[in-house]
Amino acid sequence: MWHRDSDRYKLFTRRALMLGAGKGLLLTGLAARMYYLQVLESDRYRTLADENRISHRLLPPPRGLITDRFGAQLAVNRQNYHIMIVREQTPDVRRTLEILNQIIDLGPGIIERVERDVAKRRSFVPVTVRDNLTWDEVARVGVNAPDLPGLIIDAGRSRDYPEGPHLAHTLGYVAAVSEKELNGDPLLELPGFTIGKSGIEKVYDLALRGKAGTSQVEVNALGRVIRELEREEGESGNTVVMTLDLELQRYANQRLSRQESASAVVMDIHNGEVLAMASHPAYDPNAFTTGISHRLWNSLVNNPYSPLSNKAVNGTYAPGSTFKMCVALAGLESGIISADQRFFCNGYLDLGNARFHCWKRGGHGWVNMHNSLKHSCDVYYYEISQKIGIDRIAAMANKLGLGTETGIDLPNERSGLIPTKDWKEIQLGKRWQGGETLIASIGQGYVLTTPLQLCTMTARIASGKAVKPHLTRDHVAPDGISSRQNEEFPDIQISRASLARVRDGMNGVSNELHGTGYRARIDIKGMELAGKSGTSQVRRITMRERQTTGVLDNDDLPWKYRDHALFVAFAPIENPRYACAVVVDHGGGGSSVAAPIVRDLLIKAQELQSARPGISAADLPASAQLRPKPPQSEEGEG
Structure with missing residues (x-):
């Protein structure tokens, strides 16, 4: 009996010791964990507590x-x-x-x-x-x-x-x-x-x-x-x-405001700085900052004059006769024609069973390159385009900045289009036709350009450099460091003689009697411009219309069917500094509508140059103010 109680006591004692030892181990582990958390890791958990309390x-x-x-x-x-x-x-x-x-x-x-x-x-x-x-x-x-x-x-x-x-x-x-x-x-x-x-x-x-x-x-x-x-x-x-000049920009917008829809670009031909870029009509950007209403947004989107579009960069137009400088340079540089070579214009040219008309019904007679630009003779360019072909014309157009993005620092720039034989084969699956070369030679057909590209083309012709336009001079950091350096543009790789011939023709357009832009010349000594007018058709003129009613005047057509009016120019002639391009959507004749705007913008740019800095519009000479619209040139244009 006693032995049995002794065995039970020993068993209980062993179990109690084991249980006590287990509890001791648990308490020791708990104490160690508490020491680890509260002493060794105290800084870390204090930081976590602060992060829960502090919001960054x-x-x-x-x-x-x-x-x-x-x-x-x-x-x-x-x-x-x-x-x-x-x-x-x-x-x-x-x-x-x-x-x-x-x-x-x-x-x-x-x-x-x-x-x-x-x-x-x-x-x-x-x-x-x-x-x-x-x-x-x-x-x-x-x-x-x-x-x-x-x-x-x-x-x-x-x-x-x-x-x-x-x-x-x-x-x-x-x-x-x-x-x-x-x-x-x-x-x-x-x-x-x-x-x-x-x-x-x-x-x-x-x-x-x-x-x-x-x-x-x-x-x-x-x-x-x-x-x-x-x-x-x-x-x-x-x-x-x-790079913008605010005074010139204001003036450009004011000058375009007389038209339903128009755009203008003024550029420094030496450094590519865009001094003014205007597109009319426009919108108030403050409306977007404060939150534009649905009603206002719908009115902007549905406006037929496209106020949301920057037409100077995003608008594409057939360049009309402003493209003839490109064709003339392509002919001279090919060596196939010379500037003195003459072609006879009787008012049209027949190719196969198709007839291609000059803008002047009775024709211009014998015409050389100078007079072809001065009078904007279409037949002259039909003739030389047949000799040099569309691909040479396209190569020259690309060299002058047409048919490719200029790289200006604005989004959504459009590249326009300069067609080639391969382009038509790839894009349309059809062979290039000879008549399409004639149409392209006067800036119609597939040819599309932007006003900025036309200004760039003019700047390159005037400077002989591969000028690229840009809108910013500097990105000035808070410490005053500027990120843009003056850029040197390479030579355009067109002979000086060819460029001189074309510039001389542009001078004839503006400063010789009966030139298509003569009535919109600058008659201030030392500020004279040299330019080229253009009228771009937006509708097809049928043979029936020519033979019955005659070609309808723009004033007799609805606005959307009227011709686009274009004019490009550089000034001053003796030492060119500025290039300008203006396109008036469905404005009619380039010489009567677009040329006076270019003239006024180039006067303003030159007078501001001499009046800087800090001059106000009210202090400028009277010759820089708006002038009445001149009558249409006697010679018309192509």
Whole structure:
């Protein structure tokens, strides 16, 4: 009996010792773990606790400015007052908004939209009611603040374009970030952050954005901000200095405003700087910054004059007779024809069973290259194009900057089209026909160019250099370092003699009696221009129309069926500095409609050159002011 109790006692003791040892090990492990967490890892967990308590938030940086070549501000950041509501601070959100709507106009659907936004967010999170309050509206809300519990007026920054429509197509605009534009950059996810959507704002968006700042705020478990602990302001974006001359740009827009639809480009032929680029009609980019209405958007999209399109870069037109300089150079450089060689024009040329007409029904008689440009004789170019062929013409056109993108710093530039035999075979699956060469030689048919390309062509003819246009001079960083250097353009690889012959013909157009552009000449000594007119058909003239009613005048046709009016020129003749191209959509004759605009723009450019810096339009000589439209040239044009 005693032995049995002794065995039980020993068994219990062993089990108790084992259990005690197990508990001891557990307590030891727990103590070691607590020591590890509270002593050895204390700094790490203190940091994690702070991170749960401290919220790091990005601060949007001020967007960089855009200025003209002389520092005039073209795109700035203005103070923007907006009103917000905090749900927990007002007993009745809808009632407060209805009272606010009696004080300032909120617009349709705003109250319902705010109610939806308030319901989605925590009660202490502010919800924007309306942006872009005027100072008068801010004052009215402030006076009535006791009757508007929960409302907060805050000040931010928004993009502003002081010149409005004058620079809409070149500057572009900024707007809110869309979902497809989110790329992981946390800056793009900030509420109300805007990015460049078109124009210079889009091309140089990264340079203009700047560097975000940071704010450290203490928050509670619900995310409510308790206090701001630290703040580091961001760096503003770079200032982009454009090549544009604001005074000339304003004048170009004013000059084009007489037309339903038109575009113009003025360029420095030595460095490719675009001094003015205008497209009419335009739109107000500030409407996009503040949030464009559906009604306004639809009116812009459905406008037959295409105010949203930058016609100087995106518009493609048959160049008409302005293309004849290209054909003349192709003929001279081929060695197949000479400038003194003459062809007889009796008003038409027959090829097979087709007849190709000159613009002058009775013809021009015997014509050499100089007179072919001066009088814009079509038959002359029919003749030489048959001898040199379309491929030589296309090669020269490409050399002059036609049929290919110029590379200007704007989005969505169109390349136009200079056809070749291979192009037609590949694109249309058909062989090139001889008659198509004749049509192309006078800038019709498949040939398409942009006004910017025509200005580039003119600059290359005037300078003999492979000039490339650009719109920005510098991207100036906050430390003042500029990123653009002066560019030296290579020789265009066209003989000086050939270029001189063509320039001489352009001089005849503008400065010799009976030249197609004579009535739009510059008669100020030392400022004379040399140019070339062009009229581009947009409809087919049938043989029946020629034989019965005769070719209808543009004034007798609906606007969309009228010819495009073109004119290109450089000035001054003795020491060329500026090139200009103008296209008036469905404007009629190039010499009567487009040439006077080119003349006035080149006068303005030259007078501003001598009057700089800081001269206002009111101080300019009277000869730079708008002139009445001259009568059409006696000789007409091709």
